[in-house]
Amino acid sequence: MANLVKMGLDGLVDVLKAAGEPTRLRLLALLAAGDLTVTDLTEILGQSQPRISRHLKLLAEADLIDRYQEGAWAYFRLKQDGKAVALVRMLLGATSENDPVLLRDGERLATVKRVRAERAQDYFSRNAADWDVMRRLHVSDADVEAAILDLVGDEPIDALLDLGTGTGRILQLLEGHYRRALGVDASRDMLAVARANLDKAGVTKATVRHGDIFNLPIDSHGFELVTIHQVLHFLDQPELAISEAARMLKPNGRLVIIDLAPHSVERLRDEHAHVRLGFSAQTMSDWLKKSGLRVEGTRDLDSGMEGDALTVTIWLARNERSEGAMPENAETLDVLERN
Incomplete structure (x- = not known):
């Protein structure tokens, strides 16, 4: 009984009214398994779009589901927090x-996810050659991931934010460390890949969203850990992305950056759209300090290969600002947010 949800009478009745209808309960069960569109839900339930939309509206008004727009598509999922959702999860568990x-809904959901995975794999396959070239230039992914896990350690993480989430690999890697997670990426194609990968891995406590790394549509100070994995070298102004990441951190929260050490492989500019040829320890330290973060540790991972081999560096920094304080370049951030 220790986990029993306690609610006021009115709130309890509202939740039961919202969930206590066959179609809406089926919707809640489906949305507990991840992000789905109205089209997905109509295919699974075999009901009209207006009817599904009407039920979703009622569930949203009861604060049981989240809705977010991604281009022309609207995605829905079960909320992750709150007493009302805790009660819904108890109902679903019963x-x-x-x-x-x-069972039939689950089979149709599996079909929807399989089609999603096939589309994502098609995109991945069309770009895999470029990614394979990059992998051959630096230390193995397994070594990088082991170092990330070691640096992250076992500090409690209620909320994780992964910026430039790409394939969603960080969300999978750190699944055992966080209670909930959000991945943000500017590429809708990559978001499709990430969703398919999360589905395949059975990760249901993470979600992905479309967003601008320089101007995140997220409230400040909401995350114990923010990660930026192999993203900054694609940016004209990586220091602004670091400042925006710092804005997301709770007091004493941590930022983990994984990127390349300085190198001279010029062909990466033309062939792989790299804007920066790696980052020195001093440059990264200066940017982190200006954003109110203190470097706690770095790790260089050298592949040991000759020629164009690249060194991967991992930086771990901690937020030293009190809640509500702004970094030194707050004016720049304010301009980005207004735009």
Whole structure:
């Protein structure tokens, strides 16, 4: 009984009214499994779009689901926090695993996710050659990931933010460390890849969103850990992305940056759109300090290969600002937010 949800009478009745209808309960079960569009839901439930939209509206008004826009598409998912959602999860947990309606919904959901994965794999395959070239130039992904896990350690992480989430690999790697996570990327194609990968890995406590790394549509000071994995070398002004990442951190929160050490492989500019040829320890330290962060550790991972081999560096920094304080370049951030 220790985990029993306690709610006021009115709130309890509102949740039960919203969830206590067959179609809406089926929707809640589906949205607990990840992000889905109205089109996905109509295919799974075999009901009209207006009817599905009407039920989703009622669930949103009851604060049981989140809705977010991504271009022309609207995605929905079960909220991750709150007493109302905790009660809904209890209700879903009470449903029979052998219920024929829910079993059929699950089969159709698997089909939707399989089609999503095939589309994502097509995009991935068309670009895999470029990524394979990059992998051959630096230390193995396994070594990088082991170093990330070691640096992150076992500090509690209620909320993780992964900027430039790409394939969603960081969200998978750190799944055992956080309670909830958000990945942000500017590429809708990559978001499709990330969603497919999260589905395949069975990661349901992370979600991905479309967004601008320089102007995140997210409230400040909401995350214990922010990660930026192999993103900064694509940016004209990486220091602004670091400042925006710092804005996301809770007091005492941490930022982990994984990128390349300085190198001279000029062909990466033309062939792979690299704007920066790596970052020195001093440059990164200066940017982090200006954003109110203190460097706690760095790690260089050398592949040991000759020629064009690249060194991967991992920086770990901690937020030293009190809540509500702004970094030194707050004026620049303010301009970005207004734009």
